[in-house]
Amino acid sequence: MLRIAFDNTFARLPDAFYARISPNPVSAPKLVALNETLALELGLDVAQLQSRSGIAVLSGSAVPEGAEPLAQAYAGHQFGGFSPQLGDGRAMLLGEVVDTNGVRQDIQLKGSGRTPYSRGGDGRAWLGPVLREYVISEAMAAMGIPTTRALAAVTTGQDVMRESALPGAVLTRIASSHIRVGSFQYFAARRDLASLEILTDYTITRHYPDADGPMGLFAAVVAAQAKLIVRWMGVGFIHGVMNTDNTHVGGITIDYGPCAFMDSYHPARLYSSIDRNGRYAFSQQPEIIVWNLAQLATSLIALMGADTDASVKGATEVLHGFADLYHGAWLEQFRAKLGLKLARSGDAALINDLLERMAAQQADFTNTFRALADGNAREQFADPAVFDDWNSRWQARLAQEGSTLEAQQTLIRKTSPALIPRNHRVEEMIEAAVAGDYGPFERLNAALANPFEDAVEYDDLRRPPTEEEEVTQTFCGT
Ligand code: AMP
Numbered sequence: 001m002l003r004i005a006f007d008n009t010f011a012r013l014p015d016a017f018y019a020r021i022s023p024n025p026v027s028a029p030k031l032v033a034l035n036e037t038l039a040l041e042l043g044l045d046v047a048q049l050q051s052r053s054g055i056a057v058l059s060g061s062a063v064p065e066g067a068e069p070l071a072q073a074y075a076g077h078q079f080g081g082f083s084p085q086l087g088d089g090r091a092m093l094l095g096e097v098v099d100t101n102g103v104r105q106d107i108q109l110k111g112s113g114r115t116p117y118s119r120g121g122d123g124r125a126w127l128g129p130v131l132r133e134y135v136i137s138e139a140m141a142a143m144g145i146p147t148t149r150a151l152a153a154v155t156t157g158q159d160v161m162r163e164s165a166l167p168g169a170v171l172t173r174i175a176s177s178h179i180r181v182g183s184f185q186y187f188a189a190r191r192d193l194a195s196l197e198i199l200t201d202y203t204i205t206r207h208y209p210d211a212d213g214p215m216g217l218f219a220a221v222v223a224a225q226a227k228l229i230v231r232w233m234g235v236g237f238i239h240g241v242m243n244t245d246n247t248h249v250g251g252i253t254i255d256y257g258p259c260a261f262m263d264s265y266h267p268a269r270l271y272s273s274i275d276r277n278g279r280y281a282f283s284q285q286p287e288i289i290v291w292n293l294a295q296l297a298t299s300l301i302a303l304m305g306a307d308t309d310a311s312v313k314g315a316t317e318v319l320h321g322f323a324d325l326y327h328g329a330w331l332e333q334f335r336a337k338l339g340l341k342l343a344r345s346g347d348a349a350l351i352n353d354l355l356e357r358m359a360a361q362q363a364d365f366t367n368t369f370r371a372l373a374d375g376n377a378r379e380q381f382a383d384p385a386v387f388d389d390w391n392s393r394w395q396a397r398l399a400q401e402g403s404t405l406e407a408q409q410t411l412i413r414k415t416s417p418a419l420i421p422r423n424h425r426v427e428e429m430i431e432a433a434v435a436g437d438y439g440p441f442e443r444l445n446a447a448l449a450n451p452f453e454d455a456v457e458y459d460d461l462r463r464p465p466t467e468e469e470e471v472t473q474t475f476c477g478t
């Protein structure tokens with residue numbers, strides 16, 4: 001029997017927060033991936049998870065003792081348009097555990113069947129997006145970027161119908177909560193202030209115990225999101241669908257759909273097939289998060305006191321503070337990517353100049369920054385002279401540091417991964433898995449567990465795609 005020491009708090013909240021649901025059994029569940037390290041961190045028994053009863057739970061076919069399965073209610077702005085009723089349409093929160101670090105974690109199944117919030121959808125997921133999320137979210141975690149995690153992937157033995165019949169799968173997602181900006185919008189849109197207040201208190205307790213009231217919560221979310229987006233920008237990550245329902249109030253990356261890591265750098269880079277206007281393109285991310293945070297502020301205003309004008313003014317000031325928080329963290333990160341520890345006034349210009357040259361030359365984002373530590377970055381430029389010109393100024397700036405070359409290289413290698421889940425490798429991995437070969441999935445996971453290491457056996461994974469290999473569009477998980 002699979003035993004999990006559930007300690008559920010979300011299920012204690014009022015009925016308005018969720019719909020209780022029951023398992024949707026699948027015909028032939030099969031475990032295809034189990035994150036043993038994460039299982040241990042969660043205090044779960046690996047052998048139990050691998051057992052028949054474990055797999056029944058991981059496929060959404062059975063509910064373990066102590067679980068209180070539910071689908072959370074939330075709303076959200078999708079591509080700017082407001083949907084008052086979204087919610088977990090294909091996910092089931094089993095419950096919470098307190099992990100070995102003392103952090104409360106949700107155990108949630110994704111792709112586990114219909115819920116009252118499924119609308120027209122089948123509540124299912126196919127193997128491709130499940131493995132995509134597994135690999136990419138775990139790579140993000142290995143890079144130290146706040147994110148949901150992947151505990152397991154199970155195939156269901158049942159096809160799901162998309163453009164064609166595809167193998168169904170369920171992902172077990174672990175998260176410090178699943179509270180989104182859209183969770184607040186849900187109650188605000190209904191003018192359900194009592195629930196809004198309960199959600200505010202719950203979120204403060206769970207994520208920001210030091211925050212003082214709704215304004216304190218808002219300020220904490222703004223700060224956390226500023227830090228998060230800077231991390232994305234530092235590794236060339238494009239979320240792809242930054243709707244408010246996919247914006248986590250705890251400041252972690254959530255809902256890996258048509259996301260992608262850039263190969264060659266361009267600020268306007270965009271992969272998502274559903275993002276026709278480039279709303280969520282790479283360089284838009286810091287702008288759009290401010291827009292999303294403004295929606296959170298709007299939702300919280302009613303709780304901020306009787307003087308609405310004063311609340312709006314206060315929240316606006318907090319939101320305006322985003323720019324400084326973001327730019328400060330961005331500068332610090334990109335300085336480190338150039339091996340710089342000290343702050344000098346020309347640093348932003350130096351960094352931006354490099355980025356502009358990279359964009360003009362279609363230099364590979366990951367390999368160029370990494371090569372700065374190896375002394376061969378000029379090879380990343382179609383015209384190496386474009387780099388040389390910048391390099392002389394960089395060298396002069398490095399000379400002001402008074403640090404050793406070795407220290408500079410270490411700093412660069414700590415902030416610029418050697419390995420990212422490149423799109424063409426992710427697609428190749430999915431194709432193999434659908435054909436029954438999980439070798440590429442396992443290899444990709446093993447490689448990405450240590451993204452900051454130079455490992456010769458993974459050199460092929462560092463190579464950018466050839467023109468034929470390049471994946472220019474990614475699709476959402478539905
Ligand atoms: P996303 O933008 O992918 O995070 O999803 C937006 C909304 O659509 C959420 O409410 C999801 O639960 C819902 N959704 C996505 N895919 C499905 C599906 N296959 N069946 C039911 N609901 C879905």
Ligand code: MG
Pocket residue numbers: 245246255
């Ligand atoms: Mg979502």
